[in-house]
Amino acid sequence: MTEKNRMNLATISKFREFGLLGFIVLLTIVIQFLNPAFLTLGNLTDLIKNTAILSILALGMMLVLITRGIDLSIGATLALSGMIAALTVSAYPDLHPLLAILIGILVGVVCGVVLGFLVSKVGILPIIASLGLMNAFRGLTFWVGGGEWISAYQMPSSFKNIATSSFLGINTLVIIAIIIFLYFYYFVNNTITGRQIYALGSNPDSAKISGINSHKIYMIVYTMMGGLSGLAGVLWVSKFASAQGNTASGYELTVIAACILGGVSINGGVGKVTGVLLGAVLLGVLDNGLPLIDVSPFWQMGIEGAIILVAVLFNTIVKKTVEKNNRLRRVI
Amino acid sequence: MKKFSLLSFLMLVLLTLLVACGGEETGSDEGNGDSDGGGDDAGERHAIIFKSTGNPFGEKLMEGFEDAITEAGDEAILRAPEQPTVEGQIQIIEELISQQVDSITVVGNDYDGLEPVLTKAKDRGIKVLSTDSAVNGNSRMVHVNQADPEAIGRIQIEAVAEMIDNEGQIAVLSATSQASNQNLWIEWMQKELEKSDYDNIELVEVAYGDDLRDKSVSETEALLQSYPDLKGIIAPTTVGIAAASKVITDKGLQGEVVVTGLGLPSEMAEYIENGVSPWMYLWNPIELGYLAGYTANMLVAEEITGEVGDTFEAGDLGSYEVTETEDGTEVLLGDPFRFDADNIDEWKDVY
Amino acid sequence: MSTRTINNTQEFSWKRFFLQWEWMLVALIIIIFLINSSISPYFLNYLSISDATMTFLDKAFIVFPMVMIMIMREIDISVGSTVALSSVVMASLYNAGLPMVLAIGACLLVGALCGFFNGFLLVKYRQLSAVIVTLSTMILYRGIAYMILEDQSAGEFPTWFSFFGWGYIGSVPFILVLFVVMAIGAVLLLQKTVFGRRVYAIGSNPTASRFSGVKVDKIKLIVFTLAGLMAAITAIFLTSRMGSTRPNVANMYELDVIAMVALGGISTAGGKGKMLGAILAVFVIGYLQYGLGLINIPAQMLLIIIGVLLIASVTVTNLRVKGKLQKKKSKKKVKKAS
Amino acid sequence: MSEYVLKLEGITKEFPGVKALDNVHFDLKAGEIHALMGENGAGKSTFIKVITGVHSPTSGEIYLNGEQVEFDNPKEAQYMGIAAIYQHVTNYPDLSVTENIFMGHEKIGKWTRRINWKQMHADAKSLLESLGSDLDPKTEMGSLSVAQQQIVEIAKALSSNAKIIIMDEPTAALTHRESEELYKITEQLRDDGVAIIFISHRFEDMYRLADRVTVLRDSQYIGCWDVDKITHDQLIVAMVGREIKQLFPEKQNQLGEEVLRVESLGQIGRFKDISFSLKRGEILGITGLVGAGRSELCQALFGIEPYDEGTVYFEGKKQVIKTPEDAIQLGIGYLPEDRQAQSLILQWEISHNISLSALTSISKKGWLAEKKEREIAKELAEKVDVKTKSIFDPASSLSGGNQQKVAVAKLLTTNVKVLIFDEPTKGVDIGAKSAIYQIIVDLAAAGYGIIMISSEMPEVIGLSDRIAVMCEGRVTRVLDKSNATQEAILEASMSKKVNNSKVG
Incomplete structure (x- = not known):
């Protein structure tokens, strides 16, 4: 009985990821069938490169969601730090690109700390707090940019190279994403803080009894999210060689969608790094593949929405069935 | 109880503060220090509404408008909603009507959507004109057009044909523009392509990048993947052309695929210099704004009425005539300006 | 059993009467009026003040159901998309030859269906949170709107249709009249009916409500459907004001609505707050925005101000709730000791 | 070094509106099992939370090994070697068994600060084995039964190498065999020098294990005795404050016609094959151990989670109850167990x-x-x-x-015509208790049919006309007032399926 039970649960959680993987493969086959240009080295490189920023943000968002929170301000944070980093490099072209990245991260961290403070200390619901900050940060971005864009020619090539250069034949963006992925994998699975994030989301009351400092965890989670948004902001601006006030407007929804597709529960406690990565890849495949097979751009949003809704319902129904089966198997 | 009143008080202070610095901001930020305050006797007041804030093209357009207005000793009000929506523009126009401005110049986010509010403005005796992106003939007295859509469409085909020696596949990367001008240009492009000179040129696809960086990039990549023999991309949109050029640059396809279209010199300087885009076009937004400003002034002074055949002198720009279009009347600024490696340096810092 | 008598008449207390968040909002409105009329000579006249309501009242209809939703500890962020979808459906049907009256009916129906679908998913799958459900449908509904109209606009409505957004009854804007009527209805519904009491019960303690025979699922379904319906009414006014529509209209309306509700003193933890507060908050934000518009403040500053105002008001309400609890605690202790 | 590893003096803890502990004393020797007894609401749980640092006392001193200590948070208490198994399961349903066991004292690499999963899983496995369970430590906690979760909780306490272990009703959800297992482990721990505070309702637990017993009543310290020097009756008086019989009012109810009858009611995985009937004016007691399916049965009758099989007759007519509204409409009222939450x-x-x-x-x-x-x-x-x-x-x-x-x-x-009371006196002080009994008896006399679920045997015996005892989802025995004794109830509520336990 116990053995069976365990098998079942393990299978389910794997099943979700395999299901996702299966869906990606299926989608790939369909797209490939309709347009053979899909599975080419060049296109796959593009796909991975374009998914890099999304997956970086999705990993951060995963932690936020695990603590039963949400962060809608990341698009604005991304724009703000990208804008400030771009302004800095355009004023000081000799600045080392690493420093530019650091500036971006720093701005992001400050934004994250503000949100973390509002959520953990003041006790505002994350969705409200981040909505408010989203407005404020977006306004700030327009303000510091003075309505202007920072364009390619104003950026030193060292800065633009962050996104275009490669190391060992792999694009830097992808390398950064991989490093962050590996770090997160280690962080959430093998460090105490990482596990405490899950514990807090799984049962906030027990967490208190276990002596977990929930304020600290919220601060860490939102600060990390902010830092990652800041990093993503620099990468974004470097990649597109342009910083605008409305950069990544509404991007937070895509990020949250990637998490949800990846099986992160908004009720907290559940979410796997690999799942989130798959979720981001799925969206990447859709973004890359739909134009290739001539799907009207106006249908993309609807298709994306439908897929997300189906994924959410599918997760819930599977979970419900498993619970019922478990109960059925109990002998009275 | 004490805490409650204290907090209420704090909140009031905060609010007052916000309002106060809000007022201050207007003065310094937009460089239109003379726009706030002021009563009726400070001369006429002319307002311009762009599509959304934080757009360099719009900033320059409004700058030109302001120049024309202040030259005439009047006051310019520069507005833009935060998002490029009709709702935002309607609200701003209502606010301007309440302020009893003398003229409203609008860069429409929608061809028809502003008709009711602009009609209300006209009914209250406000002169209404549009520029850059038109609103329909009923809602405006005159449209100040950058260039003839036909010319814009045809010139881009001519350019790309010259760049690829009249042979090969080309694609268009458009926005999903709210204003109809994009589609009009593309229509003219297709008409131009019917000419026998272009028999060897094939327009393979019109893709839409939504004026979003990430989307434009993936659309460009999809074009390159789907059509390995693609020779040229026409992007009649500022975000699209820069995104497409960036992709070509990053993929090292300089010389193999050319990009042209309509772009901001500042955004495109890099790619004109590196040869991805040998040249591209745009009109001068400062001059466009300037002309719009002059036209607004003329309308308010009742020297013109927006009827066909009206003529006026627009400062340094010379003389202009109101002409007829399919829907309403317009003033045409001139042909689009060509930006290439020779002149891009002097323009990239301008806008 | 016992001879103890328990008091069931409550003495009127001025202190309690004035110690309500709503007075704070009234004060805010007065202050905004004072500031507005001092910074702009164009504010303080009847035409400005009444025309201003036309610019901000359209989305305010969604405030009524959103108050109930947030009192029930839920949230609906799909309302903006619902507005877009129902507006697009109405315009496309009319352009396809349907009489305008029927098109308006279809608009209301689509809105109600959108809301009902949200509610249905929430009730059917209790584990799902409202954030997730309405986030998905937010993308979906707008996606469908895009599928219908692509990048086209639709419109050319009959002239009488513009009455909704632009018409006056006497010299009062029609939208204001309708809003006031509905506001009175909403206040009565939430404060004076069994239905309203049950909404509060659900928000305060969903389990206890269910155990007390309150039809939690049914009420949730009704309120979410109402949210969709009100979004459709917003769509009618908005479309009427624009004379045509596009799939991208009403972008981020949910944010504005939630901001109004939060400023209205509705506690995000559920069960607290009054309809009247949210209605007053509509005018606070509306006139604040309008006043700042009259001095031509840049849009980015407006963004920052609204964002900060939202957070500040929620902070104050949060602290207020905490403060009240503490007050109660200390009072209890005294009682116990004596 | 003091004789006492733990000593508490004059502990008072006030909550808004409630004095949860009032001048309580307690001491604990190394290597002893000290039973802490008292009725629900006597303050035991709060007392534990004070010891474990979840609450800090309003006044009073805590001495650990003779030194005064103050715990600001549970971590400090844990660090000082105090571990607790709480009555309400306080675990992380989404995390693995191993993590639940080691939460707060994970095993990490010395330099890398990396969680040593391999070792933790192995340790968890051996801990569970020492408790006679072959649970896989990688299992998700939420998928376990309550009894299995309880075992994990015990393993959790053991894992911290605590010198003082507090067990709050650990046997409440365990079967007989598991309880025996637990006794053995507890004794072994004691022999290893661990001091144990054992809280239980069950007198047999106390007699079987404890050396000394401290009694709390109405948030107050009543006394501390050696277990072999106090009689059963004395102990009950200490706990309840007076002879039990005085607590229960005279009953004058007259049984009328049948108002409710259920036939072979069942709910998948919760209870099965339940049949009984209820007359007007009758008080039917339902008792059994926690987790026996009592609350689930009554909640099904009230339509909160509908039953899957069987029939309900109300006033002779066959009825279907699917929602609480249905039940209320029919005339069934339900007083939930947790009044604050439900x-x-x-x-x-x-x-x-x-x-x-x-x-x-x-x-x-x-x-x-x-x-x-x-x-x-x-x-x-x-x-x-x-x-x-x-x-x-x-x-x-x-x-x-x-x-x-x-x-x-x-x-x-x-x-309503039928009232279901689920643990009506849980967490209620003694005065209010008798008042509630009075209400129940009066209601019965007024002709209401009453079903009363209770874990407190005196209450069930003192009030009920008939008593149904449940065990593992079934009614094992129905006793009449005349033959209802504690022993009979206890026997009926213990699992018969000793060798067919679902745990392990």
Whole structure:
């Protein structure tokens, strides 16, 4: 009985990821069938490169969601730090690109700390707090940019190279994403803080009894999210060689969608790094593949929405069935 | 109880503060220090509404408008909603009507959507004109057009044909523009392509990048993947052309695929210099704004009425005539300006 | 059993009467009026003040159901998309030859269906949170709107249709009249009916409500459907004001609505707050925005101000709730000791 | 080094409105098992939370090995070697068994600070094995049964190498065999020098294990005795404060015709094949161990989670109950076990609480009839004798017993014929307890059919006309008032399937 039970649960959680993987493969086959240009080295490189920023943000968002929170301000944070980093490099072209990245991260961290403070200390619901900050940060971005864009020619090539250069034949963006992925994998699975994030989301009351400092965890989670948004902001601006006030407007929804597709529960406690990565890849495949097979751009949003809704319902129904089966198997 | 009143008080202070610095901001930020305050006797007041804030093209357009207005000793009000929506523009126009401005110049986010509010403005005796992106003939007295859509469409085909020696596949990367001008240009492009000179040129696809960086990039990549023999991309949109050029640059396809279209010199300087885009076009937004400003002034002074055949002198720009279009009347600024490696340096810092 | 008598008449207390968040909002409105009329000579006249309501009242209809939703500890962020979808459906049907009256009916129906679908998913799958459900449908509904109209606009409505957004009854804007009527209805519904009491019960303690025979699922379904319906009414006014529509209209309306509700003193933890507060908050934000518009403040500053105002008001309400609890605690202790 | 590893002096803990502990003393020697006894609501749980640092006492001193200590948070107490197994399961359903066991004291690499999963899994495995369980430590906690989770909780306490272990009702959800297993482990721990505070309702646990017993009553310290030097009766008097018989009012109920009959009711995985009938004026006690399916049965009768099989006859007619509204419509009222979470809206005024179930009947076409509401609230509040000045006071301002009275008053607003009381005196002080008994008896005399679920045997025996004992989802025995003894109930509530345990 116990053995069976365990098998079942393990299978389910794997099943979700395999299901996702299966869906990606299926989608790939369909797209490939309709347009053979899909599975080419060049296109796959593009796909991975374009998914890099999304997956970086999705990993951060995963932690936020695990603590039963949400962060809608990341698009604005991304724009703000990208804008400030771009302004800095355009004023000081000799600045080392690493420093530019650091500036971006720093701005992001400050934004994250503000949100973390509002959520953990003041006790505002994350969705409200981040909505408010989203407005404020977006306004700030327009303000510091003075309505202007920072364009390619104003950026030193060292800065633009962050996104275009490669190391060992792999694009830097992808390398950064991989490093962050590996770090997160280690962080959430093998460090105490990482596990405490899950514990807090799984049962906030027990967490208190276990002596977990929930304020600290919220601060860490939102600060990390902010830092990652800041990093993503620099990468974004470097990649597109342009910083605008409305950069990544509404991007937070895509990020949250990637998490949800990846099986992160908004009720907290559940979410796997690999799942989130798959979720981001799925969206990447859709973004890359739909134009290739001539799907009207106006249908993309609807298709994306439908897929997300189906994924959410599918997760819930599977979970419900498993619970019922478990109960059925109990002998009275 | 004490805490409650204290907090209420704090909140009031905060609010007052916000309002106060809000007022201050207007003065310094937009460089239109003379726009706030002021009563009726400070001369006429002319307002311009762009599509959304934080757009360099719009900033320059409004700058030109302001120049024309202040030259005439009047006051310019520069507005833009935060998002490029009709709702935002309607609200701003209502606010301007309440302020009893003398003229409203609008860069429409929608061809028809502003008709009711602009009609209300006209009914209250406000002169209404549009520029850059038109609103329909009923809602405006005159449209100040950058260039003839036909010319814009045809010139881009001519350019790309010259760049690829009249042979090969080309694609268009458009926005999903709210204003109809994009589609009009593309229509003219297709008409131009019917000419026998272009028999060897094939327009393979019109893709839409939504004026979003990430989307434009993936659309460009999809074009390159789907059509390995693609020779040229026409992007009649500022975000699209820069995104497409960036992709070509990053993929090292300089010389193999050319990009042209309509772009901001500042955004495109890099790619004109590196040869991805040998040249591209745009009109001068400062001059466009300037002309719009002059036209607004003329309308308010009742020297013109927006009827066909009206003529006026627009400062340094010379003389202009109101002409007829399919829907309403317009003033045409001139042909689009060509930006290439020779002149891009002097323009990239301008806008 | 016992001879103890328990008091069931409550003495009127001025202190309690004035110690309500709503007075704070009234004060805010007065202050905004004072500031507005001092910074702009164009504010303080009847035409400005009444025309201003036309610019901000359209989305305010969604405030009524959103108050109930947030009192029930839920949230609906799909309302903006619902507005877009129902507006697009109405315009496309009319352009396809349907009489305008029927098109308006279809608009209301689509809105109600959108809301009902949200509610249905929430009730059917209790584990799902409202954030997730309405986030998905937010993308979906707008996606469908895009599928219908692509990048086209639709419109050319009959002239009488513009009455909704632009018409006056006497010299009062029609939208204001309708809003006031509905506001009175909403206040009565939430404060004076069994239905309203049950909404509060659900928000305060969903389990206890269910155990007390309150039809939690049914009420949730009704309120979410109402949210969709009100979004459709917003769509009618908005479309009427624009004379045509596009799939991208009403972008981020949910944010504005939630901001109004939060400023209205509705506690995000559920069960607290009054309809009247949210209605007053509509005018606070509306006139604040309008006043700042009259001095031509840049849009980015407006963004920052609204964002900060939202957070500040929620902070104050949060602290207020905490403060009240503490007050109660200390009072209890005294009682116990004596 | 003091003789006592743990000593508490004059501990007082006040919560808003409640004095949860009042000048309590306690001491604990190394290598002893010290039973802490007292009724529900006597303050035991709070007392544990004070020891483990979850609450800090309002006044009083704690000495650990003779040195005064103060715990600001549970971590500090844990660090000092104090571990607790709480009565309410406090685990992380989404995390693995291993993580639940080691939460707060994970094994990490010395330099890398990396969690050593391999070792943790192995340690968890051996810990569980030492408890006689072959659970896979990688299993998700949420998928385990309550009994299995309890075992993990015990393993968790053991894992921290604690010198002092507090067990709060550890045997409540365990089968006989598992309890035996636990006794052995507990004794072994004691022999290893660990001091154990053992809290239990079950006298047999205490007699079997404890060396000394401390009794709390009504938040106060009553006394501490060697287990072999106090008689059973004396102990009960210490716990209850008077002879039990005085607690229960005289019953004058007369049984009328049958009002409710259920036949082979079942709910998948919860209970099965339940049949009984209830007459007007009758009090049917349902007892059994926690997890035996008592609450689930009654919640099914009330339509909260509908039953899957079987039939319900109400006043002779076959009825289907799917929702609480159905039940209320029929005339069944339910007083939930956890009044704060399931019955009352604490921040609401008393009158609104009372009227909640009956809003439809005290309204005119959907409009609230506030005057009528106030009258009804006053009448009922007086009827059940709520100790308050005004019906406008919030329910949170009342003591536990008075809150319970409000919950009862709420049931009486609707036109009910059958009342189900789920642990009606849980967490209620002794005075209120007898008042609630009085109410129950009066209601029975007034002709209501009453089903009362209770874990407290004296209560069940003292009030019921008949007693149904449940065990593992089935009714194992129905006892008449005449043959209802503690022993008989206990025997019927123990699992017979000793060798076919579902755990392990």
